[in-house]
Amino acid sequence: MIDFQAIRESIDLTEIAGRYTTLNRYLQGPCPLCGGRDRFYIHNGGQRWGCRRCNEKGGDVIDLVALCHKMSKGEAARWLTGDQHVTTPVPARTAAPKGPPRSALDQDVAAKVIQRGIELLPSSPGLTYAVSRGLSSETLDRYHIGFDPRRFDPRAKVRRPALVIPWLNTDGTISGVKFRFTDASGDLRYTALKGSSSILFGANVLPPDPRVCVVVEGELNALSVAEAFGRDSAILSIGPKGNLAGIAAASDLIRGRYAGVPVVLWLDEEEDARRARRTFGGTTVALKSPRGLDANAILVAYGGAGLRELVMPSEHDPVLTEIAALRELADRVRSKADYLSFSSRLESLYDQVTDEKRRAILRRLQAEAEKLLVSIKR
Numbered sequence: 001m002i003d004f005q006a007i008r009e010s011i012d013l014t015e016i017a018g019r020y021t022t023l024n025r026y027l028q029g030p031c032p033l034c035g036g037r038d039r040f041y042i043h044n045g046g047q048r049w050g051c052r053r054c055n056e057k058g059g060d061v062i063d064l065v066a067l068c069h070k071m072s073k074g075e076a077a078r079w080l081t082g083d084q085h086v087t088t089p090v091p092a093r094t095a096a097p098k099g100p101p102r103s104a105l106d107q108d109v110a111a112k113v114i115q116r117g118i119e120l121l122p123s124s125p126g127l128t129y130a131v132s133r134g135l136s137s138e139t140l141d142r143y144h145i146g147f148d149p150r151r152f153d154p155r156a157k158v159r160r161p162a163l164v165i166p167w168l169n170t171d172g173t174i175s176g177v178k179f180r181f182t183d184a185s186g187d188l189r190y191t192a193l194k195g196s197s198s199i200l201f202g203a204n205v206l207p208p209d210p211r212v213c214v215v216v217e218g219e220l221n222a223l224s225v226a227e228a229f230g231r232d233s234a235i236l237s238i239g240p241k242g243n244l245a246g247i248a249a250a251s252d253l254i255r256g257r258y259a260g261v262p263v264v265l266w267l268d269e270e271e272d273a274r275r276a277r278r279t280f281g282g283t284t285v286a287l288k289s290p291r292g293l294d295a296n297a298i299l300v301a302y303g304g305a306g307l308r309e310l311v312m313p314s315e316h317d318p319v320l321t322e323i324a325a326l327r328e329l330a331d332r333v334r335s336k337a338d339y340l341s342f343s344s345r346l347e348s349l350y351d352q353v354t355d356e357k358r359r360a361i362l363r364r365l366q367a368e369a370e371k372l373l374v375s376i377k378r
């Protein structure tokens with residue numbers, strides 16, 4: 001069943017519309033359906049669009065994709081959540097990119113591949129590789145990681161050694177099996193069993209009472225955080241970069257199970273993380289990788305303790321959380337009222353902050369918001 005509401009909430013209409021048209025800072029631009037200069041607009045806090053010429057009523061992100069690609073709403077929803085399509089912008093007015101229908105994963109085949117992989121892992125080059133990346137046998141066991149000495153690389157057309165990475169649902173059914181090549185004989189890093197979907201990795205090993213929830217991209221990063229925290233944390237990987245369906249699913253799962261537990265979002269792109277924070281809400285903190293190092297690189301360089309300290313620097317700092325919130329508000333000043341409410345929130349924080357570096361950040365945010373306000377008045 002398609003969860004239309006989850007798609008509407010998790011997928012950014014402005015970003016999707018930006019693939020079909022160019023929006024100005026007032027979120028207006030040529031209509032992807034009928035052209036013009038600025039008759040297409042996004043309103044209602046980025047939730048709805050409309051066109052002054054061809055579609056006064058407008059619609060939401062699903063309607064837009066459906067119209068641009070001449071798809072049904074169901075097809076548009078699937079298009080928006082199919083990860084390989086979401087990251088590939090498809091210009092409007094070309095042939096509808098429906099693609100072949102996805103075949104379902106064969107559960108029996110997948111179970112056999114996983115089982116065989118687990119049997120082959122001990123004393124394999126896969127284990128050596130995993131250990132060199134800072135992962136212990138205990139963590140590999142917990143996630144049922146295995147080894148396949150001869151997995152076919154469809155790009156290089158050769159068989160290569162690979163870690164077998166099962167994606168299991170909360171009920172233990174298999175949603176996908178991925179393979180991470182461990183050698184250097186080709187440039188492809190991952191392949192997957194046919195019919196695999198990559199919505200969430202780690203959903204099957206969530207603890208009942210975690211200290212922290214961490215959402216990352218990539219399975220190796222999830223395993224690395226798991227290595228650092230043990231069974232103390234709920235770790236989910238949304239799979240490939242910008243996997244919006246994964247973000248929505250992670251948010252549903254975490255909000256449903258772990259109300260009040262701090263959530264750390266650790267995504268490569270700051271913009272993705274900011275957008276995802278809106279989906280998660282609450283006490284979500286977006287973590288930025290220091291010097292561009294991912295979780296696994298940090299685990300290798302600084303060990304589990306270093307990674308833990310980075311994810312939870314002596315628990316969360318309320319001032320930093322508030323600064324992050326103000327940073328978003330500063331970007332979203334669209335009116336004098338926006339500016340005034342931003343400004344009063346900033347001032348009350350400014351009075352509490354004694355650190356000069358943080359005060360400088362706040363002054364810069366104030367200046368940015370002011371500039372935005374002036375540009376709107378013109």
Ligand SMILES: [Zn+2]
Pocket residue numbers: 031032033034035039040051052053054055
């Ligand atoms: Zn139009």
